[in-house]
Amino acid sequence: xxxxxxxxxxxxxxxxxxxxxxxxxxxxxxxxxxxxxxxxxxxxxxxxxxxxxxxxxxxxxxxxxxxxxxxxxxxxxxxxxxxxxxxxxxxxxxxxxxxxxxxxxxxxxxxxxxxxxxxxxxxxxxxxxxxxxxxxxxxxxxxxxxxxxxxxxxxxxxxxxxxxxxxxxxxxxxxxxxxxxxxxxxxxxxxxxxxxxxxxxxxxxxxxxxxxxxxxxxxxxxxxxxxxxxxxxxxxxxxxxxxxxxxxxxxxxxxxxxxxxxxxxxxxxxxxxxxxxxxxxxxxxxxxxxxxxxxx
Amino acid sequence: xxxxxxxxxxxxxxxxxxxxxxxxxxxxxxxxxxxxxxxxxxxxxxxxxxxxxxxxxxxxxxxxxxxxxxxxxxxxxxxxxxxxxxxxxxxxxxxxxxxxxxxxxxxxxxxxxxxxxxxxxxxxxxxxxxxxxxxxxxxxxxxxxxxxxxxxxxxxxxxxxxxxxxxxxxxxxxxxxxxxxxxxxxxxxxxxxxxxxxxxxxxxxxxxxxxxxxxxxxxxxxxxxxxxxxxxxxxxxxxxxxxxxxxxxxxxxxxxxxxxxxxxxxxxxxxxxxxxxxxxxxxxxxxxxxxxxxxxxxxxxxxxxxxxxxxxxxxxxxxxxxxxxxxxxxxxxxxxxxxxxxxxxxxxxxxx
Numbered sequence: 001x002x003x004x005x006x007x008x009x010x011x012x013x014x015x016x017x018x019x020x021x022x023x024x025x026x027x028x029x030x031x032x033x034x035x036x037x038x039x040x041x042x043x044x045x046x047x048x049x050x051x052x053x054x055x056x057x058x059x060x061x062x063x064x065x066x067x068x069x070x071x072x073x074x075x076x077x078x079x080x081x082x083x084x085x086x087x088x089x090x091x092x093x094x095x096x097x098x099x100x101x102x103x104x105x106x107x108x109x110x111x112x113x114x115x116x117x118x119x120x121x122x123x124x125x126x127x128x129x130x131x132x133x134x135x136x137x138x139x140x141x142x143x144x145x146x147x148x149x150x151x152x153x154x155x156x157x158x159x160x161x162x163x164x165x166x167x168x169x170x171x172x173x174x175x176x177x178x179x180x181x182x183x184x185x186x187x188x189x190x191x192x193x194x195x196x197x198x199x200x201x202x203x204x205x206x207x208x209x210x211x212x213x214x215x216x217x218x219x220x221x222x223x224x225x226x227x228x229x230x231x232x233x234x235x236x237x238x239x240x241x242x243x244x245x246x247x248x249x250x251x252x253x254x255x256x257x258x259x260x261x262x263x264x265x266x267x268x269x270x271x272x273x274x275x276x277x278x279x280x281x282x283x284x285x286x287x288x289x290x291x292x293x294x295x296x
Numbered sequence: 297x298x299x300x301x302x303x304x305x306x307x308x309x310x311x312x313x314x315x316x317x318x319x320x321x322x323x324x325x326x327x328x329x330x331x332x333x334x335x336x337x338x339x340x341x342x343x344x345x346x347x348x349x350x351x352x353x354x355x356x357x358x359x360x361x362x363x364x365x366x367x368x369x370x371x372x373x374x375x376x377x378x379x380x381x382x383x384x385x386x387x388x389x390x391x392x393x394x395x396x397x398x399x400x401x402x403x404x405x406x407x408x409x410x411x412x413x414x415x416x417x418x419x420x421x422x423x424x425x426x427x428x429x430x431x432x433x434x435x436x437x438x439x440x441x442x443x444x445x446x447x448x449x450x451x452x453x454x455x456x457x458x459x460x461x462x463x464x465x466x467x468x469x470x471x472x473x474x475x476x477x478x479x480x481x482x483x484x485x486x487x488x489x490x491x492x493x494x495x496x497x498x499x500x501x502x503x504x505x506x507x508x509x510x511x512x513x514x515x516x517x518x519x520x521x522x523x524x525x526x527x528x529x530x531x532x533x534x535x536x537x538x539x540x541x542x543x544x545x546x547x548x549x550x551x552x553x554x555x556x557x558x559x560x561x562x563x564x565x566x567x568x569x570x571x572x573x574x575x576x577x578x579x580x581x582x583x584x585x586x587x588x589x590x591x592x593x594x595x596x597x598x599x600x601x602x603x604x605x606x607x608x609x610x611x612x613x614x615x616x617x618x619x620x621x622x623x624x625x626x627x628x629x630x631x632x633x634x635x636x637x638x639x640x641x642x643x644x645x646x647x648x
Contacts, residue, residue, distance in 0.1 A: 181376050181378065181380035182380050182381075182382055182383070184347055184367070184374075184376075184380065185374070185376060185380040185381075185382070185445075186382075186393070186397070187347075187366070187367045187368050188345060188346075188347070188367050188368070188370075188372060188373075188374045188446075189393055189394035189397065189445070189446075189448075189449055190368055190394055190397050190398060190449060191368070191393070191397040192368065192397070195397045199382075199393070199396075199397070200382055203382075203384040203385075204383065204384060
C-alpha cells in the first residue's frame, strides 16, 4: 500500500506517464488504418466496382437471372426456417442454463460452442454420413421417399447446425449477468412460468435476443462450407447465394458472380448497422451489481 | 399466519447449509434470524419461501404443509437483499405485477388494481414516484417499492433477506422504525435475516441466533444479550470480555475470581467466563479479590465512561462505568486498578 502511494505521489511532469510518444501513437494508428483499408475497404470497394463494371443494366440482369433468383429464394427460405428454429433453441438453452442447476450443465454450455470449433465442411460431411444414401438413416429415408441430402432439408439442417450458437450465446451472457432474482420475485408474486418469461425475462433480454437473431441470420445466409457439401449444387434447386457466387465465378462469369456477391455484402453491412443501432438502444443497466448470495 | 419449520436440512454438495432446524413462528411475531455469513440463515429463509427445496423436513404455513407447494402457491411476501425489482417496469407496474398475473377469474379489474397500488404507494410514502423506473430511485426508495410489491398480494407472511444491508446508516435507521410500524399496522408475521445484531435486537420480538447451519439460541432480545446460551452467542452479540480459567470441584476459578459452578462431572475442565463491559466493576479496593489491570484509555460516552484496561497477561478488557464512579476513582492512564466481574457467565470448554 505504502509503495503504491509513494509512486503515485512522486513528482512527474504532467501527462507524460499517460500518453505514449508521438511516434508510437502515429505508428499504431497507421498500422490499424493500413489493416483496415487493405482487408476491409479495398475488398468491399473492389466487389462493388466489379459488380457494376458493365453498368447498372448488367447488374440487374445478373440478379434477375433465373438461377440467381432461385438461389436468393432458397437462401431466404433456409434462413426463414433455421433462424426461428435457432431462436427457439437459443431461448430454451439459455433459460435452462442460467435459471436452473442440473447435471451436465457445463457440458451443455461447452457443446453450444461446438459449431464454432468444428470446420463447417466437417459438419456438412457428418450430415451426409447421417442422412445420405449409405448413411445411418439413409435406407429408412429412402423407404419413405424423403430426400435430405442434395435437397433443401439437408441445406436447412446444415445451416441450423452452423448458426445455432448465436442466439444462445447472446442470451446466456445477458441472462447470466442479470441473475435469477427477478424471476424468483415473479414466481413468489404468483406468476407462472410463461408469465415470468413473457413479463420479466423477455423484456430484459429482447435486445440481446435481437442481436443474436441478426448475427444468426447473417451466418445462415452466408454459410458456404457445410451447405456446399450437402447441397449437391443442383442449379436452380439446391444452390444458395454463396454457392451461386462460386459457381458463377468458376464459369468465368465474374460480373454476375460479383453482382450476387454484392447482395451478400449489403446484407453484411445492414447487419452491422442494425447491431450498432441496437447497442445504442440498450441503455447501460444502472442497477447495483448483485454479489453472490451472502449468508448461504 | 404461523410458520412451522420441522426438521429441515439442506446441503449444497458437501456443504451442509442447515441441519435439522426446528422453528415455530406464531402469528403476528417479528422474528430475526441473526448470524454471520455462512450460518445458513438465508438458506432457511429461502426454504420457508419455497425458493429452495429442503433435503429433509417440512415447512408448514398456517398449519398447511407448504413443502409440496411451489413458491407460487405459498402466498409469501419476500423482499430480496438487492430488491430484485423488475427493472424495465415502472414503480407502479412493479407493485401491480402480483395482481396482474393472477388467473383471470381472480384478477381485480384495472380500477381496483390502480386503487390498491396507489394505496400501497401512500403506505410506503412514494406516491409521487409511481412513473419512475427502479434505476431512477435511491436505495431506500427501492427498498420501499420492493416492500409494497411484496405486500400487494396480501401475503400471509413477510420474509426479508438482509432488508437494510445495502443502505447507508441514516436511511437504515429511518427504515427500521418504519418497517416495525408497518409490521404492526398491517398485522403481519415477519421473518427477517440479518448479520447486524443491533438491527435484530432493536427490531425483533424474538431473535434466533444461527451458526454453522444450526440454531444456537432462540429468545427475546434481552435473553440473548443477558443470558447467552453458548460461548458463540456471547461472543457474537455485544461486546464481551473473556476470562480463561478452570472448573474444579463445583467452582469456576479465574485467577482470584471464584464462582460457584456446579457441574455434572467432578473432574477439572478448562473454562471461559464472559462478562459484558457494563458488568465489570473497576475499583482501587484490593479486598474484594479482583484481577489487577492497568488503565490504558478512558473515553466519556454520555453518562458512561468507556475504559480500556490491560490485565497482567496483556489482554485488553473493556469496561463501562458511570461518570461519577469514574471521577471518584480518580485514576490516570498507566495506573493500577482492580477489576471484578459483577456477573460472569461460565462455559466449560469442550475438551478435545
